[in-house]
Amino acid sequence: MTEEQRHPESGMPPVPPGAAPAQQPYSQPNQQPYQQPAPGYYPSQPMPAQPVGGYVDPAAAGWQQPVQNSTEPVKHRVHHSYIWLGSLQVAGMLIVIAFFSVFSSVIGAIADGESIGRGDGPVLLIVGIAVIVGLIVIVGLTALIQTLSYKHLYYEIGPDEFNLYSGIFNKKRVHVPYQRIQSVNQKATLVQRLAGVCTVNIDTAGGSANKAVVIPYLQNSEAERLRTELFARKQAILSGQVYQDAIPGQPGSQAGYAYPAGHPAAGNVLDMPAEILTDVRGVFGGAAVDTGRVSYEYGMSNKELVLTGLSNNTGFALIILAAIGSVAGLAEQILSTAIGRMLVDNGIDFVTRSFAGNTIWAITGIVVAVFLVVWVFSIIGACISYGGFKARRRDSRIEVEHGLLQHRFHGVDIDRVQSVIVKQSFIRRLLGYCELSLGKIDAAAENSSEDQQKSLAPQGLVIHPFVKMDRVPEILAGLVPEFADVPTESRPVAKPALRRAIIRRGILQGSGFWLAVVVAMGQIVVNAVVSPTNPDAVSLLFFVNTGAIVLYVLCVLLLVLDVIGAVLWYRGSGFAYNRRFMQISNGGFSRESVSFPRKKIQYGFTKTNPFQRNARVATINARTAAGIGGTTLRLIDVTEQDAETWLDWVKPGGSMVQ
Known part of the structure; x- marks a missing residue:
């Protein structure tokens, strides 16, 4: 081969048209791994060992850029569970709708006094078959649409940007420059976790008009590989270097973590089932991908997990409601003792007065009991939501994952x-x-x-x-x-600021003050319209004025809380x-x-x-x-x-x- 037939800059022999390059990227699990040059570069000398998922300085590596680069991005498709899991989801929704429709129809027929006889059997059979056939047709059409959508849904990892293609009739192509990537997040429902797939969200920096890029039903290993590569390519572009693909088996590629001295990572009882689900990785999850070294990691203790559930908003509402009920009951007892004789003198018997007080206690007790049940379920839900909580620092990224049933993963560059x-x-x-x-x-x-x-x-x-x-x-x-x-x-x-805060929080924004104004206006209107000499209106005036007094007590309590809040703010x-x-x-x-x-x-x-x-x-x-x-x-x-x-x-x- 003459000198003129070699590359004028690198000295490497040219690649014939249609021939494969001399060095192929690592693609098969059992294939000997090769180091892949950065896209658009030929190595002019043996390449030194580079960190996995790292960045190669072209000058230091001795790479030379050719005149042309004909490398085409590879089309990556989502997992085939996109077809059948999506269809099963639609089928489940239809079955639930059909069940409740049939159930409501049967209840309505029974309420109207209708009964099912022997002659209604063929009709019910035909209706049942029609419903089943309809469900099968709808699910089949959904599966067909999902299949067509699957064939047109893929993504490409180019040298400068990520591209997502979708759409059957209306084609859509989303361009995401690597330097604009804000975070790469994952979420997976329980069914997706069992299948080993997840949904990936790529957030970009663009303000309120920008949309997150959603890639549904990616295999877990593919999602981990994609997340690592996107962050690596972004860092390479921001630092002005050339990206080098991560290569399994290279030194320094083993992930690890370090904890501060004397502070081991905390754990709780839900970490073990969460780790089991993570290790199993689902049916199609694939082998775990090394995503880099962890320098710091921590979790949640049992105490922190339980306190997270106990401190939710439902518990706070329960405390406020119980306090209001106690104040209302106490005010009712005071009023019953203080003005009981006056009520008897005005013709209102003791039974009416007792019924009013017992009603207040009964309603308060029922509402508190309902909130208590909701609170217990919310505690359980919060614990399950934060089960398996881990936060870590991995290279320049911060990662947070949690969720026992529905798993969520958030990764953001520092x-x-x-x-x-x-x-x-x-x-x-x-x-x-x-x-x-x-x-x-x-x-x-x-x-x-x-x-x-x-x-x-x-x-x-x-x-x-x-x-x-x-x-x-x-x-x-x-x-x-x-x-x-x-x-x-x-x-x-x-x-x-203290004086202004008391005025602002206690009066201008004060709930107690304005509630007192509304109650006073309503009480004045009722007393002005209803004549006290009318015997039928005595009971109405009693309930209105008694309720107003109870509300005034509540207003004073709210006003005191507003003033205390203003002092604490100051x-x-x-x-x-x-x-x-x-x-x-x-x-x-x-x-x-x-x-x-x-x-x-x-x-x-x-x-x-x-x-x-x-x-x-x-x-x-x-x-x-x-x-x-x-x-x-x-x-x-x-x-x-x-x-x-x-x-x-x-x-x-x-x-x-x-």
């Missing part, structure tokens, strides 16, 4: 984390615990569903639902060490900032502290109204990209001097000192 949120509800604050979460950029779901509603929730990615406050620094140091320099010394709100609110980070805390019965890097602030501004200017206070607002369309964090009634100093700090090129 560069997409906008903030760290420490949230304490009333119960968590009493116990000294908190919910720890990360604010990140979210994308809206493709359609209106449960995921769409959850994506609108401002809680972010929960990295621990119920953890002691003194463990928060340890978790942040292991999981997100980039947030280790968060300021701790907070600047409180201005002194006039004592627990403030903000802090240093060279790299800012923190805003808003207190009350619940408390939330949000810490975020200065470079993540999109813009900041202050705002005042005439009353604030008179009190020489202002409201500071910081905008980040967290959530769908961004999130504005604000603190009301800081001093004007602190607001001006903060504005000087937040502006580009502003003050860098605290």
